[in-house]
Amino acid sequence: MELKTIENIDIVKSSTTKINEVDFDNISFGNTFTDHMLICDYANGEWQKPIIQPYAPFTIDPSAKVFHYGQAIFEGMKAYKDEQDDVWLFRPEENFMRFNKSAVRMAMPEVPEEVFLGGLKKLLELEKDWVKKGNGSSLYIRPFMIATGPGVVAAPAMFYRFMIILSPAKSYYSGAVKVVVAEHFSRAANGGIGAAKAAGNYSGQFYPTKLANEKGYQQIIWTDDATHTKLEEAGTMNVFFRINDTLYTAPTSERILDGITRKSLIDLAKRENIKVEVRSVLVDELVNAAKDGSLKEIFGAGTAAVISPISGFAYKEEYFELPNVEDSIAMDLKDKLTKIQTKLADDTFGWTVKI
Amino acid sequence: MELKTIENIDIVKSSTTKINEVDFDNISFGNTFTDHMLICDYANGEWQKPIIQPYAPFTIDPSAKVFHYGQAIFEGMKAYKDEQDDVWLFRPEENFMRFNKSAVRMAMPEVPEEVFLGGLKKLLELEKDWVKKGNGSSLYIRPFMIATGPGVVAAPAMFYRFMIILSPAKSYYSGAVKVVVAEHFSRAANGGIGAAKAAGNYSGQFYPTKLANEKGYQQIIWTDDATHTKLEEAGTMNVFFRINDTLYTAPTSERILDGITRKSLIDLAKRENIKVEVRSVLVDELVNAAKDGSLKEIFGAGTAAVISPISGFAYKEEYFELPNVEDSIAMDLKDKLTKIQTKLADDTFGWTVKI
Structure with a gap:
């Protein structure tokens, strides 16, 4: 399988990196994030141009429906690095398809493949140094979508945000x-x-x-x-x-x-x-x-x-x-x-x- | 019943008001908000000093648990204005108690009465012009709490935000x-x-x-x-x-x-x-x-x-x-x-x- 690619994407690189501050051998799961994230907004009935930009908090309205009605879905995936320093995903098309099944069930718009998988490819190319080799190391990938549309009325939102954030991980094993x-x-x-x-x-x-x-x-x-x-x-x-x-x-x-x-x-x-x-x-x-x-x-x-x-x-x-x-x-x-x-x-x- | 009051609160007033832009006779439910909102953050195991400030978007981390695990609760209440221009709530203590029952079920910290009801009182005092008389008019009140704590690990957050936002409403009746x-x-x-x-x-x-x-x-x-x-x-x-x-x-x-x-x-x-x-x-x-x-x-x-x-x-x-x-x-x-x-x-x- 070949990952779909995306050309219509903006990339704003971080001027600094946090990678040297991270102790990759002693890392707790899900709490450290890489330098960049992907954002793609849905407005006026269509997905807008995605952007990869420095990982940072973002602003959102207090009445965003995700806060009140829980209209939000996610996926969990991992990237691995082999001995030749190539980066690999495991059955990513399965995550993509399941994500859109979740979207339908939650009355959210489906995310295009080039945004989900193509955007992820671009993001991983930028963050490949964060994928470590051996010893159960991986880069945990968290694609998610939230209802950003405002209004305290229990009905589907008109605006959504799809994001991908990345978190380096060691083997999760914590005993039986x-x-x-x-x-x-x-x-x-x-x-x-x-x-x-x-x-x-x-x-x-x-x-x-x-x-x-x-x-x-x-x-x-x-x-x-x-x-x-x-x-x-x-x-x-x-x-x-x-x-x-x-x-x-x-x-x-x-x-x-x-x-x-x-x-x-x-x-x-x-x-x-x-x-x-x-x-x-x-x-x-x-x-x-x-x-x-x-x-x-x-x-x-x-x-x-x-x-x-x-x-x-x-x-x-x-x-x-x-x-x-x-x-x-x-x-x-x-x-x-x-x-x-x-x-x-x-x-x-x-x-x-x-x- | 007397509402508990709160003294330990900051109030930052908006320098402008949106009230003159609102057509109170033709207002759709839940989409217009008043000039101010209440925020109270929970950190280090305790509720911090609440603040009333201009209604505005706020910043939050992409890994905030509310986005990934739906750790969020809310209440719905209404304020009414009588012929003497006094503002009234309907059984507010019931909303307060139910809110904290919801908090326990969702593994979130309970909100103190002086923050929930005392803070609401202060907010309504400031926004009393937004409560209109007669004709099924009311001011819809939306207290809510979200897990702001970061981390893509499915476990309760360490940080929370309690907020109250207000939305003027007409009678909701839309036919049988x-x-x-x-x-x-x-x-x-x-x-x-x-x-x-x-x-x-x-x-x-x-x-x-x-x-x-x-x-x-x-x-x-x-x-x-x-x-x-x-x-x-x-x-x-x-x-x-x-x-x-x-x-x-x-x-x-x-x-x-x-x-x-x-x-x-x-x-x-x-x-x-x-x-x-x-x-x-x-x-x-x-x-x-x-x-x-x-x-x-x-x-x-x-x-x-x-x-x-x-x-x-x-x-x-x-x-x-x-x-x-x-x-x-x-x-x-x-x-x-x-x-x-x-x-x-x-x-x-x-x-x-x-x-």
């Missing part, structure tokens, strides 16, 4: 986490916006997660909101269960994000002759599998952490510790996927795209 | 609307944030409402997301049904906002010896009542419109037109409530508060 299975709270409704990467899906999780943290759990495994019997996502990630030697993950739905890491892992596991079943997993199944010892692994899957292993789960005041497995499928898949992403292994799928 | 009963889409999940006035609850409605608009319906009556059998809210309002001479409205829940207009109408109806039953109303009941002629009225209830009458509803491709009733309970209650709010009738409930 303990989780609690949601018995009361939930993240998405049937017929709701759970399948969109919409801003409103995330802040609703903060309070339940805080309550879980206070009880000693780092994350929540979300269940369906109607019955709380089906396991759906883990924190902000898709979730996989290994029972004996089969991986299980829920099918995507209106409540479950169509994760790119999730579907890449499914394809990768199949290539490796690991059995994968895409079907709803019931909480009862999980508890029974934990009790009879057939539950081997649970892990979250998402762009930021790639794979986040889970060491145990609580349900109805009972805690189930997972065994230490020697042949961790989670760690094996993480290693294989990361090697594809960083060009250390053959990309037999054609997932990687050179900038 | 045709609605469609939701069979697929929904606005809230069990264990979700539907009971909070959180930004993310609103933008999710835009797309389903757009689809309804395309079919000739102005609004949607939301049903429970699990079964789509229970009638819950209408658009962004609570909803009432009149079957024969009894009013029905759903109990508040995790999915249904505890509307201040809703509960005021319930109290007012009881005072007027109108039978009110607070219980879930099923879609089937509504259809049957429409068929046998016992369904007399449906109306939405909320701060902006007070009462919004509904002329008919569609369900499963069938449209049910409501009868023209001569003794409309909706219109009678709207008249009585508006008269209390504007001090044209005795406030036997003690709901109105003088600025």
